Amino acid sequence: MRKIIVLAAAATALLAGACNTIEGVGKDVKAAGTAVERTAKDAK
Template sequence: MRKITSPLIALALLGASALAACNTVEGVGEDVQAAGQAVEQTAEEANDGNPNTP
């Protein structure tokens, strides 16, 4: 569980920083897209190849 918790905390801090820094709707969209990519990458790293893994 600790393996997943640390990246999620880092992602949350990154997301909060990115949202605080954006000034336009376009900037928010870019920040949300970057956060989504980070979540996807973390999920891929955490996946053990088992299709039953949530």
């Protein structure tokens, strides 16, 4: 039973870390999209 609790805690910690990483990637993609949008407007 103790091993299951330890594994569940480790899995929870990994998932929480992954959420932060995915959020950071989303922000980077949004910033890149904004830059492309500005460049397209300037090229008009």
